[in-house]
Each structure stands twice: as structure tokens, then as C-alpha cells.
Amino acid sequence: MEGDLHVTRPHGPRRGIDPATVRRFRLTIVEGPQPGRVWESGADRCSLGSHALNDLVLDDETVSRFHCEVRIGKDGAWVKDLDSLNGVVVDGVQVREGALRGGSVLRLGRASVRFDFSAERNKLALSEATRFGSLVGTSVAMRACFARLERAATTDVTVLLEGETGTGKSQAAQAIHQAGARRDKPFLIVDCGAIPANLLESELFGHEKGSFTGAASRRVGAFEEAQGGTVFLDEIGEVPLELQAKLLRVLEERQIRRVGANAHIPVDVRIIAATHRDLRAEVNAGRFRSDLFFRLAVLRITLPSLRERPDDLPAITEQLLASTGADPERLEALRTPEFLTRLQQFAWPGNVRELRNYLERCLVFEDALPLAEEDGQQQDWQASSALTALPYSEARRRAIDDFERHYLQGLLEKHQGKVAQAAAAAQVDRVYFYRLMRRHNLKP
Numbered sequence: 001m002e003g004d005l006h007v008t009r010p011h012g013p014r015r016g017i018d019p020a021t022v023r024r025f026r027l028t029i030v031e032g033p034q035p036g037r038v039w040e041s042g043a044d045r046c047s048l049g050s051h052a053l054n055d056l057v058l059d060d061e062t063v064s065r066f067h068c069e070v071r072i073g074k075d076g077a078w079v080k081d082l083d084s085l086n087g088v089v090v091d092g093v094q095v096r097e098g099a100l101r102g103g104s105v106l107r108l109g110r111a112s113v114r115f116d117f118s119a120e121r122n123k124l125a126l127s128e129a130t131r132f133g134s135l136v137g138t139s140v141a142m143r144a145c146f147a148r149l150e151r152a153a154t155t156d157v158t159v160l161l162e163g164e165t166g167t168g169k170s171q172a173a174q175a176i177h178q179a180g181a182r183r184d185k186p187f188l189i190v191d192c193g194a195i196p197a198n199l200l201e202s203e204l205f206g207h208e209k210g211s212f213t214g215a216a217s218r219r220v221g222a223f224e225e226a227q228g229g230t231v232f233l234d235e236i237g238e239v240p241l242e243l244q245a246k247l248l249r250v251l252e253e254r255q256i257r258r259v260g261a262n263a264h265i266p267v268d269v270r271i272i273a274a275t276h277r278d279l280r281a282e283v284n285a286g287r288f289r290s291d292l293f294f295r296l297a298v299l300r301i302t303l304p305s306l307r308e309r310p311d312d313l314p315a316i317t318e319q320l321l322a323s324t325g326a327d328p329e330r331l332e333a334l335r336t337p338e339f340l341t342r343l344q345q346f347a348w349p350g351n352v353r354e355l356r357n358y359l360e361r362c363l364v365f366e367d368a369l370p371l372a373e374e375d376g377q378q379q380d381w382q383a384s385s386a387l388t389a390l391p392y393s394e395a396r397r398r399a400i401d402d403f404e405r406h407y408l409q410g411l412l413e414k415h416q417g418k419v420a421q422a423a424a425a426a427q428v429d430r431v432y433f434y435r436l437m438r439r440h441n442l443k444p
Helices: 140-153 169-178 197-205 243-251 279-284 289-298 310-324 327-333 338-346 352-364 373-385 390-414 418-425 430-439
Strands: 022-030 038-040 045-049 067-073 076-081 088-090 094-095 099-100 105-108 109-123 159-162 188-193 232-233 270-275 299-302
Touching: 076 088, 088 099, 094 099, 140 169, 140 299, 159 169, 169 188, 169 232, 169 270, 188 197, 197 243, 243 289, 279 289, 279 373, 310 327, 310 338, 310 352, 310 418, 327 352, 390 418, 390 430, 418 430
Parallel strands: 159 270, 159 299, 188 232, 232 270
Antiparallel strands: 022 038, 022 109, 045 067, 067 076, 076 099, 088 094, 088 105, 105 109
């Protein structure tokens, strides 16, 4: 029977197992190119596909460039389809994400690969530190991330930061810069998802006077302005295809050309990029150039979501509360073991950003507000009661901010993140819509 398979994940690691290790596994090609070839894992995950960047390369035209990823952790072994053309079939069942057992056969196009557990275990590279820049965490997942971030800071290679929205990719980029040799030079952020496509090229490369309507003077772009420093390309997955080729030239030749100019200008910058998308799936779909991904993914670092590291919630909460500067008396209710346990049991789809917003609301209303969606009516009642205790102007501002944020989020979700369509539905100018998004720290 075919269809999307969703399996309940087992809970927790077995007793006596070192959490800093993962079980080793091997993949054996059963059908397809090089049958009988065996690949042995050295870490907690691997990717399979026809592109040379994969751990196990299957040179077959029916296999997508980045076909699937196999991951192993305390919840067992899993395979995830990376939006491949022909899908992933596990033991006869097509899956988007499915559990693997010893002896499972993965069919990828015409190729078949058998998955087997090994008796040995692989030790994960963990940092001794529990903090990197403004990021904190003691969990295995976060200390493994810290180890890769520390390695990135000691080199000058291009880094691709991956992870869900709100996991701290911007903070990680800034921390890499501050810990590296370019720390005394500029650190410039270009939010590729919040700048209209027709303006993004000028933002990155600059333009000459008169190169287009409104170009009243020469403008220096981010790559020139950050000379000697770091350019952080946030949401790199939103860059349009026609601009990706010009980014590739920067990565390969360290040269840029202003809009309207003929000469190329050498630049000395480090590039750190971030995305909440899986660029491998974007490559499969033809929305992202494979050669640009190859240049960006010199060092890929994934920032774990909050639900992958609930043990870190108390430390993160304490850091966020301390950053508010609120009186200790106002923070007492938000530091109790009962409150922290509630935080650890919540899914936090918006990760640290959502947690920060929630804690700030609790401080405004001076109470531990409900977390679950089904408590929405109670939240509305509490909000109304708390707002009446504020001056009119302050209460009005906060109510409008809350409305704007939820209205924009709803429109973006309805239109699959397409800002132009969302702005048209709202009957407002697209530039104004982007301005509202920046005000509320929203991404397409």
C-alpha cells in the first residue's frame, strides 16, 4: 500500500547508553550503480542522491540530485524524502518521513539501498562550552552545534546555517564573526526575504548614478561596504534565480559589479548564509542553483529546534528574562519549577523567537499566560483585563501591535509566504507590507 507514512516515534534513549554517541549504521547498494558497494556512517546522518555533495552518491538518472536523508538519534533511525522526483519507498511503502529498521530496503527511483545497524557506536563531536555568543545550551544537540560553530570561527570558509525560523541563526552568524579573525571589521546583514527582488541586487552590489529610475547617485552595496569583514545573507533561499548567478561569481572569484557599471571590483569578505528552507529540496525543484548550493555548503550547520532540546528551556528562559531588565519581583512567577515544566512540554513551533514573545507578554500582563491554543478565550479575557490597567495610549499601541502581527502572519500563511499576493489581499502597497513585516520581525 502506498501513501504518506507517519510513525509514532519511540521515547528516550535506552539506559546505559552514552547520550554523546549514536549507533553506527551502513548502507549497501542492492540495485543500481555499483551494486554491493557499502557505505559506513561516521556521524548521525547522511544524504543520498546523484549530486557529488551527497555522502552516498547514486549515479542514476532516476535518482534526484538530493534524494533523501537518513538520520539516527535517540528516537531511532529515520529517512526523510527531500522532495525528490520519484519519491522514497521503504519496504514497499512510499514515505515522506518514515522509521527504519535493520534490513529495511529504500527504493530511490531504479536504485535500491539496504539499511543495517552496526554493533559499534559513533561518538559525536561535542563542545565543552555551554554558550557560544548569545546562544546557550547544555543539551547534546546544542553542544554538537557549538562544536561546529567553534570550528567555523577558526576558519574563513563560507558557512550555511540551517534551521527552523526562530532557532537563532542570526545570533549564530554574529557569534561566528565576533569569534573570528574579522571581528574588528564590519558585520553587515542583508535580509534577502524582506527586500523586494528588484531592489536586492542594488542592496548587495550597489549601483551607479542613473543606472535605473530613481538612482540619483552612486550607491555602495553590502559587499563593498563590508570590505574585510563579513556579509550575512539571511534567508538565502529567497534570492531569485537570476540573481543567484551573480552571487556565485562573488563566491568563486570574490568580485562584484555594480548595477549599471562595466568594471568588476575585487572584494575581501567572508560570507555566512542562513535559511529556514532545505536548499537540497529547492535544488531538486529547480528553484535554487546546485552550483551555488555547492559553494555555500562548504560548512553546513543546523541549529536544533527547541523541541529537540527541552532540557535547555530553563537556561534560555533565564537568559531571556534577564535581558528584559525587569524587577526580580515581577519575574518570580516565571521562574518557578511548575512554570518551567510547562514550557518544556510545549512544542514551540516558533522556537526561541516565540518563547521570547510569550515571556514578554507574561511580563506585560504580570501573569503566566496559558500556552495552549484551546485557552485562547482565557487569554483574550486576561489580555483585556491587563490592558485596562495601562494608560490608554500604551494599551492602544500594544493592542494594535498584536493585531498587526497576527494579521500579517495569517496573510502570509494563507498565501504560502508570497508577499506580493499577501499585500494585494490586504490592499496595501508591497513596500509598506515589507515595512510592517520588519517591524514585527516576520519572514515570508
